[in-house]
Amino acid sequence: MLNEPARPSRVSHGGQEAPALAEATAAERAASSHGSLVDAHAGRYAARARGMVASEIRALFAVAARPEIVSLAGGMPYITALPLDAVGDMAGQLVAQHGAVALQYGSGQGDPALREGICEVMALEGIHAHPDDVVVTVGSQQALDLITRIFVDPGDVILAEGPSYVGALGTFASYQARVVHVPMDEDGLIPEALDECIARLASQSQRVKFLYTVPSFHNPAGVTLSAERRAKVLRICQRAGLLVVEDNPYGLLGFDSEPQRALRADDPHGVVYLGSFSKTIAPGLRVGWAVAPAGIRDKLVLAAEAAVLCHSSLAQLVIGEYLASQPWREQIKVFRELYRERRDTMLETLSAVMPEGCRWTRPAGGFYVWLRLPPGLDSKSMLPRAISSRVAYVPGTGFYGDGGGADHLRLSYCFPEPARIREGVRRLAEVVGAETEICATFGGMPRTGALGGASPADLTGPAGGAIRQ
């Protein structure tokens, strides 16, 4: 059977006879051996592609997507709570009646009627913007990409909360920015720390391009910047002449109070606001936006055209029609109640079962709880144990650009039903218990970060699709 004639080979070009597989001709084969990297283009990639490699963490998340695993990792909105029949009818009619527009190219800035609708949504957070100030984007993720593209040269500094949103860190890394984290507490970003950080970087002649912040129901920290601190943060940035990029996908998903006033509401010239329909309507439509001062807005439009020419006309019209004809404010209330119940379930179960030494935040909205492990535990190195125990979370290292966060992990309660949340947290408690025992066994011995942490790049992209938001 092994006597087929030899064929030219992409790997070796050896051309040896197949029957001589193991015996003889070894010298001939060695002489004819050519190295192969499998990827014929290896060596030509840009420096910014250096970190784009397969990772253990992504392999583990491929397992986490299976229904046997309770995933407390993904930040997927609970889309089934939408009136899917009504949305479906609406989309069908749009194509039937306005197909010539809905299926045609559109403008780089976005559909004008949708931009009016967006202004109406932002008014709930105290923002009074003109539709001309709005640039529609492919989710707010693209807005992040565009704003980084127009501001950041390799080596420039971006300030961000520590921890910060993994998808933003991935974008910043792809433009070779250096992220400097500013600490938070239960009231969000600490203004004094921000002030000190800006001064320190200025003394080092570092080029700081903007402050990236998620002020409400932070991803992953779950905390919200207090009203008093919002004013302080704005004052500090104004004084330093530092642009603020306010990312606010969860602002309308507060459980206990009216929406917080956005930073943009009090400083239209110093803040670029990023918004999204991914959490309030549906992420599959990929519609987000940026609101920016005129000079920045013009560059964003040009950058958007260079990136995608224009956005999906159909998706924009669906969102526009949804805002015009569906009870969207009531639907947001439905989401809020649903997520509040799930948050309560998660917090109650955490209190009931987590071992001593764990601490976690109590989010007043949004999707996430940020949990600190007992001393000595490493959330990345614990993840395989969790997956074997059929529960998934996101290791904290993904939310830092500097390798920090190993002692934390992110839990999300937005997607699993309450009974699954309870089961998942119980499994996690057992995992933490077992890991604590292992660490105690090897404790008291010097520990180093020999294994490294999950980097933001591990958690973005296809495998991270379910966990990045």
Next chain:
Amino acid sequence: MSELEHVLVLAGGLSPEREVSLRSGARLRDALREAGVEADIADADAGLIPAITADPPSAVFPAIHGASGEDGSIQEVLTLLGVPYVGAPPDACRFAFDKPVAKAIARSAGLVTPPSVTLPRETFHDLGASAVLDRIMATLGLPLFVKPARGGSALGAARVSRAEDLPAAMIGCFAYGDTALIEQCVPGTEIAVGVVDLGSGPEALPTVEIHPLAGSYDYAARYTPGETEFHVPARLSPADAKEAANAAVTAHCALGLRDLSRTDLIVWDGKVFFLEVNVAPGLTETSTLPMALEAAGRSLGTVCRDLLSQAAARGT
């Protein structure tokens, strides 16, 4: 050989090697279809037994890596279902999947394998990790390779060259399993040798030399095209190449394997060291077995088709 009507490629599973297995499975299915076989992919989940019972395939090709795919579980289930499959029977899988057991069997068959220690986490707990690790380092020296006793794709494995890095490596290893294999790190040329048996006895395929550019053949180096340089055949002396091929066939036979396997070896200073053997070798674009087949002038699809025919003819 038997006529194949419809075959199933098993891919996925719930081990950390799920993603790799899905890629192996998809590539194998495509190769089989090119070779004229009607092949579909099935996951090892609650739908598998009903699907096989309702429409029994001519034969099954397990391409599930890691536990359940390689530890004999899936082979046991296929035997229960009376479905012919490619690869080793359950007992042989169990021995092969357990690295310390495979090393012991290889050694008793005359192969050389790096000195190592196998210990469960309880031993470290009961006797004190520090004392045990100190003794291990005193005996085996540094650098060491720490890996889960059962598992693949270098998951949970770490090369340790400083004593202070050992505890973290042990913790990382025990997150993947309850028993650790701590092995002396043998320098030299890392090679993989596939073995195929199409009815006339096991034969070694051309050796594949693995040269990870960043130094370590870790998960990223294994599955990122461009991170590892492969040489087929390996740049070995004729004597070393012959000994490596013989070692792979010896391991295949000693462990009671069947149809195909892949043995990982290190060649150093004229000696061939046995590391481990895989009963469901990776078949991705960066996996070594398809490279070896290609270098031998064989196509993945026809060889796997013939293995399936052979399995169908053999029955269960």
